[in-house]
Amino acid sequence: MNIYGPGDVTPRQAYVIACGNEKGGSGKTTIAMHLIVALLNTGHKVASIDLDSRQMSLTRYVENRASWSRRNGLRVPMPDHSRVERALGDSVSENENIELAQFQDILLRVENTHDFIVIDTPGHDGFAMRLAHSMADTLVTPINDSFIDFDVLGHIDPDTGEITGISHYAAMVREARRHRRLVDNGLLDWVVVRNRLSSLVTRNNRSLADSLNDLCMRLGCRLAEGISERVIFRELFPIGMTALDELSVISLGVGPTLSHLSARQEIRALLTALKLPIDDVGKRRAQARRLWLENVAQPIDSLDVLAD
Ligand SMILES: Nc1ncnc2c1ncn2[C@@H]1O[C@H](COP(=O)(O)OP(=O)(O)OP(=O)(O)O)[C@@H](O)[C@H]1O
Numbered sequence: 001m002n003i004y005g006p007g008d009v010t011p012r013q014a015y016v017i018a019c020g021n022e023k024g025g026s027g028k029t030t031i032a033m034h035l036i037v038a039l040l041n042t043g044h045k046v047a048s049i050d051l052d053s054r055q056m057s058l059t060r061y062v063e064n065r066a067s068w069s070r071r072n073g074l075r076v077p078m079p080d081h082s083r084v085e086r087a088l089g090d091s092v093s094e095n096e097n098i099e100l101a102q103f104q105d106i107l108l109r110v111e112n113t114h115d116f117i118v119i120d121t122p123g124h125d126g127f128a129m130r131l132a133h134s135m136a137d138t139l140v141t142p143i144n145d146s147f148i149d150f151d152v153l154g155h156i157d158p159d160t161g162e163i164t165g166i167s168h169y170a171a172m173v174r175e176a177r178r179h180r181r182l183v184d185n186g187l188l189d190w191v192v193v194r195n196r197l198s199s200l201v202t203r204n205n206r207s208l209a210d211s212l213n214d215l216c217m218r219l220g221c222r223l224a225e226g227i228s229e230r231v232i233f234r235e236l237f238p239i240g241m242t243a244l245d246e247l248s249v250i251s252l253g254v255g256p257t258l259s260h261l262s263a264r265q266e267i268r269a270l271l272t273a274l275k276l277p278i279d280d281v282g283k284r285r286a287q288a289r290r291l292w293l294e295n296v297a298q299p300i301d302s303l304d305v306l307a308d
């Protein structure tokens with residue numbers, strides 16, 4: 001089955017952001033929800049899609065937001081949310097096909113009616129997850145600040161610190177990029193974000209940052225400023241709020257702290273680093289990109305990813 005679709009070159013209206021990493025618990029859902037709220041706050045029409053049919057954490061986050069705001073009389077912007085339901089067929093491939101079909105139906109519904117589509121992907125490989133990666137305009141990959149998480153992107157020689165190979169996930173992104181180029185000549189901007197950074201600067205996390213820079217050169221991704229480890233990220237989930245929502249006792253249930261403000265600054269820095277088409281410059285860039293996609297017929301080989 002061709003999971004990458006029939007090769008329709010009609011450019012869609014929506015800009016697609018996928019949050020992905022095969023490592024569980026790296027912060028995909030947390031970052032997806034913050035991006036959704038950031039885009040809603042700037043007046044955009046946002047469709048959110050939860051591809052993680054087992055955990056459904058993004059769905060839960062959006063539901064928590066709806067019930068918390070209802071209970072407290074808050075007016076908060078909400079995304080147009082959809083989720084892919086877990087298929088319970090007899091075989092893995094049957095289930096993957098069912099989930100892929102659901103995902104394609106959702107995409108058809110929202111791709112020309114919204115400005116942005118934000119997709120939260122599961123921490124494991126699958127057809128729908130691959131399609132999400134191959135259609136994304138921006139892929140955000142959070143990684144926790146440890147060499148265990150680094151290994152999900154690339155392998156490193158413990159003695160020399162040299163990168164010896166790329167991981168299954170990085171190879172999957174490379175393949176998704178290739179398919180995207182063949183289908184509509186589109187380019188994927190892959191941004192890696194270090195998450196849950198410790199306030200202590202150790203030799204270990206300095207060398208991790210150096211290795212990540214090397215790896216990003218090799219994979220054709222960019223490294224954004226990191227997000228610190230902050231308890232508030234865990235506390236915001238049950239009430240469906242984010243560091244970008246109004247920081248008041250009414251909206252948070254408790255008084256805002258310095259940590260809320262610092263988290264907000266870090267998320268804003270991430271948004272700036274992502275260079276999404278949210279301001280006039282970004283919109284012009286997106287429009288130029290759309291025109292370019294309409295007019296260009298042949299893929300340009302020199303822009304292929306750099307990995308081996
Ligand atoms: N910067 C942070 N500081 C503190 N806690 C965080 C931070 N980022 C995420 N978390 C917490 O870490 C846990 C995992 O985060 P999250 O669910 O966003 O990861 P994920 O990549 O979506 O996980 P999964 O692969 O299971 O879907 C959650 O409890 C979340 O609240």
Ligand SMILES: [Mg+2]
Nearest residue numbers: 028029052057
């Ligand atoms: Mg998740």
